[in-house]
Amino acid sequence: MRPYVFVNLAMSADGKISTRERRQVKISGSEDFERVDLIKADADGIMVGIGTVLADNPSLTVKSARRKGERKAAGREENPARIVVDSMARTPVDADILVKGSGKRIVAVSAAAPAGRVDALKERAEVVVAGEQTVDLAALMEALAGIGIRRLMVEGGGTLIWGLFQAGLVDELRTYVGSVVIGGSGAPTPADGEGFLAESEFPRLTLTGVERIDDGVLLTWQVKKEEGDRSLRG
Ligand SMILES: NC(=O)c1ccc[n+]([C@@H]2O[C@H](COP(=O)([O-])OP(=O)(O)OC[C@H]3O[C@@H](n4cnc5c(N)ncnc54)[C@H](O)[C@@H]3O)[C@@H](O)[C@H]2O)c1
Numbered sequence: 001m002r003p004y005v006f007v008n009l010a011m012s013a014d015g016k017i018s019t020r021e022r023r024q025v026k027i028s029g030s031e032d033f034e035r036v037d038l039i040k041a042d043a044d045g046i047m048v049g050i051g052t053v054l055a056d057n058p059s060l061t062v063k064s065a066r067r068k069g070e071r072k073a074a075g076r077e078e079n080p081a082r083i084v085v086d087s088m089a090r091t092p093v094d095a096d097i098l099v100k101g102s103g104k105r106i107v108a109v110s111a112a113a114p115a116g117r118v119d120a121l122k123e124r125a126e127v128v129v130a131g132e133q134t135v136d137l138a139a140l141m142e143a144l145a146g147i148g149i150r151r152l153m154v155e156g157g158g159t160l161i162w163g164l165f166q167a168g169l170v171d172e173l174r175t176y177v178g179s180v181v182i183g184g185s186g187a188p189t190p191a192d193g194e195g196f197l198a199e200s201e202f203p204r205l206t207l208t209g210v211e212r213i214d215d216g217v218l219l220t221w222q223v224k225k226e227e228g229d230r231s232l233r234g
């Protein structure tokens with residue numbers, strides 16, 4: 001089994017998720033950030049790639065004190081488990097995701113990660129080894145389901161999101177399209193990495209929601225699944 005995986009990202013009107021210098025841009029407005037905090041509070045885990053950690057240094061904590069209280073009252077940690085996909089264990093030991101707020105931290109590394117860096121991370125996080133050179137995302141998902149993570153929110157970035165689509169591990173995609181233009185041929189997009197080539201490889205989606213929020217729009221899609229998919233179906 002694996003968690004139900006939903007990607008939630010913000011994209012500019014011209015399809016970028018940050019600047020070409022990978023500098024974070026506020027694409028969401030206050031209402032969408034509130035929505036993001038709500039779905040984060042409802043998740044068992046939240047995942048980012050190391051590129052996002054190095055670019056944004058996100059804490060990925062739940063912001064609303066009320067929602068943190070509700071999680072604790074339900075016997076849960078204040079924050080969902082925070083997971084970094086980080087083949088070579090490059091997560092800084094003083095990264096906000098490791099030092100801010102309470103709750104489980106998991107750093108997923110490959111077998112090629114330098115032992116010294118892995119040992120340093122073990123002081124602050126649970127380290128899961130999956131894959132030889134890059135993280136085996138399917139194996140990681142099985143491990144996450146095994147520790148009770150049923151609903152997993154993925155924030156990005158583009159390389160991780162593509163890797164998850166390539167591995168057939170995404171159940172739902174929520175894209176907030178904001179009212180800014182970022183431009184830049186090298187600026188990150190929601191799905192970067194190698195990209196698919198043949199139309200037969202393209203993941204197919206069913207549009208299940210169109211909602212105006214602030215001065216943008218939230219698009220929600222369900223990913224059409226192959227036979228035999230073993231998602232926990234949220
Ligand atoms: N607008 C948004 O909603 C949003 C959300 C998150 C990140 N971002 C932006 O995205 C950018 C970072 O994206 P990125 O693509 O550079 O990095 P990323 O966060 O997608 O991390 C990718 C890295 O994860 C590691 N990895 C290990 N195994 C992997 C696998 N099997 N598949 C894929 N990756 C694997 C690799 O080192 C890879 O380079 C930043 O600029 C950040 O601001 C935007």
Ligand SMILES: Nc1nc(=O)c(N)c(NC[C@H](O)[C@H](O)[C@H](O)COP(=O)(O)O)[nH]1
Pocket residue numbers: 008009010024025026027028033036052056057058059060061096155
């Ligand atoms: N939903 C959303 N709208 C945006 O406009 C934007 N730039 C991001 N970017 C994702 C980013 O990686 C993290 O969501 C923030 O960095 C949160 O970081 P904190 O938890 O507040 O430290 N996400």
